[in-house]
Amino acid sequence: MSGSLSHLRVLDLSRVLAGPWASQILGDLGADVIKVERPQTGDDTRSWGPPFFQGDDGSAEISAYFLSANRNKQSLAIDLTHPEGQKLIRRLVAESDVVLENFKVGGLKRYGLDCESLQRINPKLIYCSITGFGQDGPYSNRPGYDFLIQAMGGLMSITGHPDGEPGSGPMKVGVALTDIMTGLYATIGVLAALTHRDRTGEGQHVETALLDVQVACLANQAMNYLTTGKAPARMGNAHPNIVPYEDFPTADGNMVLTVGNDLQFARLCEVLGNPEWAIDERFATNRARVANRKELIPKLRQATVMRSTREWVDVLESAGVPCGPVNTIDQVFDDPQVVAREMCQKIAHPNLGMVPTVANPIKLKLTPVEYRRAPPLLGEQSAQILHRIIGLSEQEIEALRASHVIS
Structure with missing residues (x-):
C-alpha cells in the first residue's frame, strides 16, 4: 500500500452514510479501514434495495446503496452487545489510530466503547463521533436522518419551485447531501486531529453533527439572511445573487x-x-x-x-x-469529460466479479487513490483481521464464531 494514509488504521463502527462516507475517503487515501458490523444483518444499507449488484453465478449480492460508500474496507462482524465482542474491539483499538462512530449520544458508553474509555487504552487515539444534533444541546438525544436535517436545517425551504407556481413547496435534494457533507467534514476533522497528534502525541475527540453541517453549508443563503434579517425564499433554479x-x-x-x-x-x-x-x-x-x-x-x-x-x-x-x-x-456517465476523468471504475471481488464504483474525485500525483478492495460481503475478513492484528489462533476464532460473538 502506497497511499498517503497507508500508515494508519481506522476502526469504523459507523453505518448508513455519513460515517461510511468518511471512512471510504480515508480508505481511498490508503488507510487500513476495518468496518465493524452486526453479525447476520450488518450495515442497514446492505438491505436498502433494489437495486442489488449480483455476481455472475448469483451466489452473492450487495445493494447498490451499500456499494456507494464501502469500498477499500474489510468487514469484521462482531456482536458489540456481547462482552467478548467488546473485548475484541478494545484489543483492536490498541492497534488503531482512528475510531469512527455514529451511535446516539452515549450509546457506546454502556459497552465501555466511548471515547474516554478507549483513550485510556490508547491515549493517541483519534475518536470521531457523528450524530444528528451534536453531543450537547436540547436535541442531542434525538436520532438524526438526512431528510429530517434537510428540513430542519433550512435547505428544503430554499429548494423547489416558488410559492404560487405549479408544483411549489419544499423539496429535498436528490441525494442525501447532508450526510455526504457531514462525512466530508468528519474526514477533515480527523485529518486535522492526526496532524495535531503528529506534533504533540495527543489523541482527541472529533465531533460533527448533521444539523451543524447543514447550517454551515447554507453558505451565501445564510449570509443573505444574516445581513438583511429576511429569510430567503424558494426560487426554483434561479440564483438569489446572480442573474442570469x-x-x-x-x-x-x-x-x-x-x-x-x-x-x-x-x-x-x-x-x-x-x-x-x-x-x-x-x-x-x-x-x-x-x-x-x-x-x-x-x-x-x-x-x-x-x-x-x-x-x-x-x-x-x-x-x-x-x-x-x-x-x-446515464448521460453523465457517457459524457466525454466524465469518461476522460475516469469517474467510473471497476474493482475485482472474489464472489461478485468486477464491481462498478464511482471514482474518488481527489487527484494526487505522488500518492494516487487506489481501488484496492470492492465493498466486502458481511464478515468477509473477520477471521483474517483477528488473526493479523491481534494474533488470534484459528481455534480461538472458531470458538468465537460458535458462540455467535463473530460471524
Missing part, C-alpha cells in the same frame, strides 16, 4: 446558463442577437439584473427557444458563455 443563472427552455429541452459577470452577459446578448441588452441600464450590471430579473428573464426565454440545446451549447461555449445541458445520470 438558471435553466432556460430550448427547442428540444432545457439548458443552464451560469453567467457570472458582466462581460459574459455581453457575450450572451451578442449570441442571442440582442446586443442592446448589455448596455440597457436595467441589465448592464449584475446588480441591475438582479433588481430587474422579472423583465430580463422572459426576454431571454423567448430567445433560447429558437435553437436546440446542442446548438446553443456549441455556439455559447465558443463565445465564452458558461452553459450546459441538463443531463440525466
